[in-house]
Amino acid sequence: MAHVVILGAGTGGMPAAYEMKEMLGKEHEVTVINERDYFQFVPSNPWVAVGWRTRSDITFPIEKYLNKKGINFIAARCDKIDAEGSTLHLDNGQAVKYDYLVIATGPKLFFQEVEGAGPHGGHSQSVCDVTHAEMAYEEYQKLLAKGSGHIVVGAMPFASCFGPAYEFAFIVDADLRKRGVRNKFKMTYVSSEPYIGHLGLGGVGDSKGMLESELRNHHINWVTNAKTTKVEAGKLFTTELNGKGEVEKEHEIAFDFAMMLPAFKGVDAVAAVEGLCNPRGFVIVDELHRSPKYKNIYSAGVCIAIPPVEATPVPTGAPKTGYMIESMVTSLVHNIADELAGKEPHTTGTWNAICLADMGDTGAAFVALPQIPPRNVAWFKKGKWVHMAKIAFEKYFIRKMKKGSSEPFYEKSILKMMGITRI
Numbered sequence: 001m002a003h004v005v006i007l008g009a010g011t012g013g014m015p016a017a018y019e020m021k022e023m024l025g026k027e028h029e030v031t032v033i034n035e036r037d038y039f040q041f042v043p044s045n046p047w048v049a050v051g052w053r054t055r056s057d058i059t060f061p062i063e064k065y066l067n068k069k070g071i072n073f074i075a076a077r078c079d080k081i082d083a084e085g086s087t088l089h090l091d092n093g094q095a096v097k098y099d100y101l102v103i104a105t106g107p108k109l110f111f112q113e114v115e116g117a118g119p120h121g122g123h124s125q126s127v128c129d130v131t132h133a134e135m136a137y138e139e140y141q142k143l144l145a146k147g148s149g150h151i152v153v154g155a156m157p158f159a160s161c162f163g164p165a166y167e168f169a170f171i172v173d174a175d176l177r178k179r180g181v182r183n184k185f186k187m188t189y190v191s192s193e194p195y196i197g198h199l200g201l202g203g204v205g206d207s208k209g210m211l212e213s214e215l216r217n218h219h220i221n222w223v224t225n226a227k228t229t230k231v232e233a234g235k236l237f238t239t240e241l242n243g244k245g246e247v248e249k250e251h252e253i254a255f256d257f258a259m260m261l262p263a264f265k266g267v268d269a270v271a272a273v274e275g276l277c278n279p280r281g282f283v284i285v286d287e288l289h290r291s292p293k294y295k296n297i298y299s300a301g302v303c304i305a306i307p308p309v310e311a312t313p314v315p316t317g318a319p320k321t322g323y324m325i326e327s328m329v330t331s332l333v334h335n336i337a338d339e340l341a342g343k344e345p346h347t348t349g350t351w352n353a354i355c356l357a358d359m360g361d362t363g364a365a366f367v368a369l370p371q372i373p374p375r376n377v378a379w380f381k382k383g384k385w386v387h388m389a390k391i392a393f394e395k396y397f398i399r400k401m402k403k404g405s406s407e408p409f410y411e412k413s414i415l416k417m418m419g420i421t422r423i
Ligand SMILES: Cc1cc2nc3c(=O)[nH]c(=O)nc-3n(C[C@H](O)[C@H](O)[C@H](O)COP(=O)(O)OP(=O)(O)OC[C@H]3O[C@@H](n4cnc5c(N)ncnc54)[C@H](O)[C@@H]3O)c2cc1C
Pocket: 007, 008, 009, 010, 011, 012, 013, 033, 034, 035, 036, 042, 043, 044, 045, 046, 076, 077, 078, 079, 104, 105, 106, 107, 127, 128, 129, 161, 163, 164, 267, 269, 300, 301, 302, 303, 320, 321, 322, 323, 325, 354, 355, 356, 357
């Protein structure tokens, strides 16, 4: 009997656990280790920050759902990975041995990249985590009580996930309009992307034209190629670069509320393993999602190393979106199952990106097949249906993670009709 350990129970780790158990059956043991005892549906965090959702709407305790499927769960943080000895050392003193390890630890939110950034001792807010989103909501309440001010939303250098920054800007705009006070607030989008709609992807379809038009229609100004260097109480220091990477303009932007997505890095325990990661702590994997150095370590999700789609004047990374992550997961589950069956692993993920971005009362959807250009399919469309679809998807994904079915038959069938497959 082999022991497969999945480190991280987020968007990647949870489906990995269910798929792994389904594929391996009773013959092998599957254990999930996560530093928190609850799952959070990360895409809904921007809604928490404006009070449209609460923590209990978008989180649930992990253990009982995994146990129901015969999967072990340990709520503890892994502080050290002994890759040579195939052992994880946890903060509760436990040492867990594995035959195969799947690293799905997501990002380390590296606020330290910019002095004064972040909600813990800094001056900018975040929506990357449900606790951060709750803190942002408290600050947002103070802003509403004040009655007017300047709202800055955007992304720091080395950020790789830009969708939630756009979402949050449009959600705040919609919330203020609903309250009938949008006219009291100035809004500015400040991003390390080279242009609006780049999204870390070199754009998708006409994302540039459409998002510029949306920002204009919603009276949101913008600064792109923005190398934010410091945040003080109520002030953001940003150097705007031109296409050659030269200084175009220095900005000191006074704000009353700022939500800036941070740089991402790999989490400490993973980054510390000799020869496992790139210099920013992301796990280096081959097309099978396996570490070239440690053949019994696989990895999926935000924690893997993907080169940026293109060099940008201010450093940006390529986003790893939900469906793409599920595609990585399905691929590595097949490969571990093959290895255990004595076969050569051969399954690669498609890395197709499907994304629904909420804009408060409307939304934008994009499909990029594959996510990294050149692409066979690239479209970007806006409509109220996306807002509805995003709400439906939230309910659907949370239900799917409670029921323990990673890719139900009807999801697979619908996506297949659209030419979208995971592997
Ligand atoms: C605000 C936001 C909104 C997003 N919205 C969308 C969207 O709408 N659509 C989309 O396709 N993508 C979206 N994404 C991108 C992506 O889908 C998510 O970031 C997704 O949650 C990443 O999944 P993951 O499994 O890689 O990491 P996570 O979901 O972050 O999971 C990682 C897990 O590992 C645990 N962990 C970390 N370190 C340790 C350790 N040392 N020991 C034990 N456990 C550990 C963490 O606690 C966490 O539970 C969004 C991202 C953000 C930040």
